Amino acid sequence: MIIKNGKIITWQNPNQILEDMALLIQNGVITKIGKFEDIKRAFPAEEVVDAGGQYVMPGNICAHTHFYGAFARGMAIPGMPAKDFPEILEKLWWSLDKSLSLEDVRYSALVCLIDAVKHGTTTLIDHHASPSAIRGSLDEIAQAVAQAGVRASLCYEVTDREGEKGAEEGIRENLRFIDLIKRNNPLPGKLAGMFGLHASLTLSEDTLRKCREAVADDVGFHIHVAEDPADEYDSLYKCGERVVDRLYRHGILGERSIAVHAVHVDVREVDLLAQTKTWVTHQPRSNMNNAVGMSQPEGMLRAGVRVCLGNDGFSNAMWEEWKTAYLAHKLWNRDPRRMPATTVVEMAVYNNRALAEQQFNIGPLGVICEGAQADLIFVDYHPFTELNEGNLPWHIVFGFHESMVTSTMVAGEFLMRNRQLLTLDEEKITYEARHLSSQTWQRFQNLFQVS
Structure with a gap:
């Protein structure tokens, strides 16, 4: 045309x-x-x-999101409100993801992709979890991506919170999907794969070793890093070293890997992220919502870290993330000179574009x-x-x-x-999603009653 x-x-x-x-x-x-x-x-x-x-x-490009979190919208969480980030994980996300079926996974992705298409986001890098429905879960998301017509990079976040069996199933799902992408990509140029890890605080030394040994050097890892101080203290307790040092020792960092958040990293950790050319993604709306603090992307950029902009499962209207980044750092630092719009563009346009081009390897994107x-x-x-x-x-x-x-x-x-x-029937998809989400919410409530 x-x-x-x-x-x-x-x-x-x-x-x-x-x-x-x-x-x-x-x-x-x-x-x-x-x-x-x-x-x-x-x-x-x-x-x-x-x-x-x-x-x-x-x-627009989103450097980090969670399609699986869509059914959390409007959901009531039993008991007192979570007082900190570890409680948010336990009361909300680790119960929601465990309540998802494979059909829920697909429709969670579909409603997020409707949001993306309507609001101008054409490329997304997703980080998935569904401990009760691991095998084939990335295929369900890939089907949604094919239906929508966008570009997406997918992975499954391996964790030890469901025991050794759950961790091994997560490893297998990543390896299966990465092999599919390499050998017979069903959507060439539109579908990519990474190896997902949840976070240092839910991963043992043995699981990290198994993950590193399982994949080739040309595969990147996608992992939450120091989102909350609890991640750093857990790593210090387990290993006597901070999170980024631990991941560096295991060979998880690198020019194809994504470290999400990096809110509570110190100067040495920033230097390691820069040296290894690891991508870092910033998600200010999520950081504010979880009250975990605010990372320092301006300082990381100056140190040579490649900082991108994601949304962590918030709406795929990425200009909302731009606006939040622009305003939040001024308030956090009590300095109106912080985070000029040109720095937002550096993350959200130029660095997101470089990350997407690396992921899909089809020439210029964005x-x-x-x-x-x-x-x-x-x-x-x-x-x-x-x-x-x-x-x-x-x-x-x-x-x-x-x-x-x-x-x-x-x-x-x-x-x-x-x-x-033109590619997604919003009325039909949201109708089905409402039906499925009510069942998901019931399983969510049942988990609390059992515990």
Whole structure:
């Protein structure tokens, strides 16, 4: 197709905003950027899509999420409210994930992907857990990804909290899925795999050793790191070393691995993350909700750490995460100069893009240039002040809203057009999800009664 009459935000580095230019898309790739008349003359048979003066820009990327947490929305937790993060894990997440069936897993992913497509997120890196339904769980999510048409990287978070058998099943599920991706990827270019680990505080020395020995060096690990001080104290108690030091000793860190949160790391740990080129993801909405504190991505970036932006299972409207990052660090540090919008862009655009390109290995992602994947969104934003390359980050923080996304495209195919979902039946999926979630909630309640 040829997309005309759009104001094109390229997110190149440096960024450009192109007016009076058109995009030619062939086989899912942007093959030419130029004047509409010239492209149309050279390719007269191509369908013409009129963007109607909207902004045309790359789809957003989420560097860390949890599809499995969708059914927590509105769920009542028995007893007194959790007083700290370990209690949040025990009372909510470790009971919810244990209550999920394979069908729940698929529909949890589907409702999250509806949210992603509607709000302009085209690539997501997921971290899954369902201890009562491990085998085949990543296939269920992959089916949802195929149905939605987005790109996603998947893994299963191995943990010892269900004993040796549960840990071994988690290892096998990761290995099975990674082998599938390497040998016969059902969605080439749209599906990727990592090796998931929950967190240091739920992993024994023996399990970490088994995980490291099980996978090749070209496979990255995806693990929560020092989200709460409890993770650090647990590691010190078990091994006499801090979390990042422990993971480094086991060979878990590296240029293909993701360390999620890194809220309570010290200077030495930051240095190890930088030396090993380990990716770090920042999730400010989650950190605020769990009251675990706030990491220091500005300092980590200065130290050479590749910091990205995720959402930890919050809504897949990634501009909400941008806005939270921009504001939260000012309040946390009591300094309005902290976390400028350009730093948010460094994480959410440039570093997220580099991570996604590494995951899918299909060339440029998250950018508009010739040769890039055509993962695009149309945004119906009408600025009442000048918008240019220099002030765009602040327009996004203070002006853009996820409701302004009217169309979402991945690999040159519309997943939503003029606010109409084309690949997912929202009414049917949410109807089924409500039915399934009520059963999940009942199993959740039963776990509390047993305990």
